[in-house]
């Protein structure tokens with residue numbers, strides 16, 4: 001493979017607080033090419049924080065340090081706020097885990113997506129509207145004309161999630177972090193949305209970080225997977241080999257997923273070993 | 279315990295009406311966990327909100343515990359039922375700490391041993407004492423969702439309405455929450471309605487499952503039938519197929 005799109009070495013993110021420092025990300029190192037890199041891991045293990053750090057979105061009092069954080073030819077560690085603003089949206093963007101929280105509650109969906117088109121693509125008003133409607137249709141919104149005129153609180157959970165995805169994709173970024181982008185979608189629509197992301201990686205060479213709790217999706221959709229636990233990357237494997245993962249946490253995760261095929265009275269839970277944090 | 283007959287919900291938006299729920303009927307027996315799955319935007323959350331009385335609806339019958347649920351509710355009636363919303367961020371007050379959020383229902387209903395109850399509720403959902411005095415924005419997505427679940431469970435309500443309660447949780451924490459719900463169902467007769475996109479989750483926890491599309495229930499199936507694919511609607515079969523994972527078209 002050619003030079004990676006993104007190189008991260010020894011990323012650390014911590015939040016000082018009342019009860020001491022929370023080390024949300026600890027010495028994480030990885031690279032991303034023009035591929036689909038999955039991140040799975042325990043709730044609170046630092047997945048979203050890693051994503052936000054890569055986009056310069058950790059705000060005070062959070063502290064980000066790293067040995068290397070490079071995106072293409074840009075040194076992200078040297079970025080000023082205005083550099084970040086140049087990068088975000090057009091070249092890198094993130095679909096947030098709480099879509100409705102990230103959308104502006106008092107503006108209509110169509111206006112918000114249209115604005116992104118105008119800002120990043122310099123589209124005319126008319127062109128922005130066309131693109132917005134096409135994008136809503138691409139993410140399988142059943143009634144783009146109607147949804148264009150709705151406010152975020154009038155959307156269902158999955159419609160909000162798709163509106164957010166549409167907004168992040170209009171600018172055609174080189175690098176996208178999708179944080180639980182399909183958790184509110186029914187499985188058929190979910191596969192359609194994955195197909196859109198897949199095409200962007202394959203046809204346009206976008207680099208994708210795909211954060212998800214759904215092991216079935218990650219293993220069937222991604223190329224590689226990082227497994228996080230307690231702020232650390234504890235294991236990395238080819239996505240299709242996820243079922244053969246070695247780390248006891250990953251093994252326990254696989255056993256804990258309820259399946260349509262196997263009926264259990266009680267689901268296996270994870271017995272956490274303090275050693276995993278060392 | 280819950281009877282829904284010919285339930286319809288229509289929203290008005292700038293002169294247009296959105297017919298979100300179109301004649302939905304089902305019954306939930308005491309102690310049963312009833313599942314709802316279906317297309318995004320098909321009206322699942324709206325059905326739950328109508329049952330909870332949060333939004334206006336029309337029906338030929340809407341009953342909870344033998345009483346009509348279509349009217350304004352007293353404090354006692356509200357205590358009967360707790361709701362875990364799909365969007366935990368929106369349902370947690372940004373300026374309340376986890377401690378405030380969990381204390382509030384106890385205070386409203388005049389319950390003693392606040393401290394003990396709050397710390398037990400935190401432990402129940404797998405959070406640790408260090409999370410107790412944090413604000414929602416200082417928690418991860420799954421930690422917020424667990425706060426919403428803890429708040430709903432803290433009064434041990436007879437009825438729970440759960441809208442995608444585990445969608446932001448990793449499968450290990452999800453397993454703990456699902457086991458907790460099963461345990462509560464055994465220890466007292468907990469009746470619940472669970473909306474989820476995860477067929478594995480509904481088949482695990484529910485007795486019967488309604489499949490919704492475009493505002494309607496297209497069929498109601500038993501968990502065992504869902505597992506073996508003994509279903510009658512093409513849409514249900516599509517859902518089962520799609521839940522097997524992503525397939526890349528070979529080009």
Ligand SMILES: Nc1ncnc2c1ncn2[C@@H]1O[C@H](COP(=O)(O)OP(=O)(O)OP(=O)(O)O)[C@@H](O)[C@H]1O
Pocket residue numbers: 015017022023024041042043044045046047048049050062097415416417418419420421446447448
């Ligand atoms: N602003 C903040 N202040 C203090 N702690 C924080 C803050 N933001 C996140 N954290 C903590 O950092 C840790 C990592 O959070 P993060 O949101 O990255 O988890 P996650 O892996 O995305 O989890 P989930 O799967 O639940 O979304 C958590 O323990 C969280 O409580």
Ligand SMILES: Nc1ncnc2c1ncn2[C@@H]1O[C@H](COP(=O)(O)OP(=O)(O)OP(=O)(O)O)[C@@H](O)[C@H]1O
Pocket residue numbers: 153154155156157158159184185186289290291296298316317318319320321322323324325364
């Ligand atoms: N307050 C509102 N005003 C207008 N329309 C609304 C409102 N709330 C919901 N709707 C519409 O009602 C329909 C059903 O929404 P609902 O939230 O019940 O779907 P859902 O089945 O829960 O979907 P999801 O799985 O995506 O959460 C959608 O078309 C939505 O846009």
Ligand SMILES: [Mg+2]
Pocket residue numbers: 047048049097179418419420
């Ligand atoms: Mg997260």
Ligand SMILES: [Mg+2]
Pocket residue numbers: 156157158322323324364441
């Ligand atoms: Mg919903």
